[in-house]
Amino acid sequence: xxxxxxxxxxxxxxxxxxxxxxxxxxxxxxxxxxxxxxxxxxxxxxxxxxxxxxxxxxxxxxxxxxxxxxxxxxxxxxxx
Numbered sequence: 001x002x003x004x005x006x007x008x009x010x011x012x013x014x015x016x017x018x019x020x021x022x023x024x025x026x027x028x029x030x031x032x033x034x035x036x037x038x039x040x041x042x043x044x045x046x047x048x049x050x051x052x053x054x055x056x057x058x059x060x061x062x063x064x065x066x067x068x069x070x071x072x073x074x075x076x077x078x079x080x
Contacts, residue, residue, distance in 0.1 A: 006035060 003023060007015060017030075053060075 003020060009015070019028075
């Protein structure tokens with residue numbers, strides 16, 4: 001889940017963040033960047049993430065298949 005919200009940074013550089021209820025509790029990463037660099041920065045970051053995933057997809061898929069091969073069925077199949 002990703003939530004984008006533009007805020008005005010005060011001179012004190014102190015913010016209080018009210019998190020929407022649809023955001024699950026737990027750890028979250030908050031990234032700050034100037035609005036002027038916003039969209040290009042996000043697009044570059046997303047493009048870089050996709051490039052990294054695609055570059056490693058074959059290896060990651062092979063690793064996942066290897067892990068799945070060690071699983072045993074929990075329930076026996078019904079032959080009737």
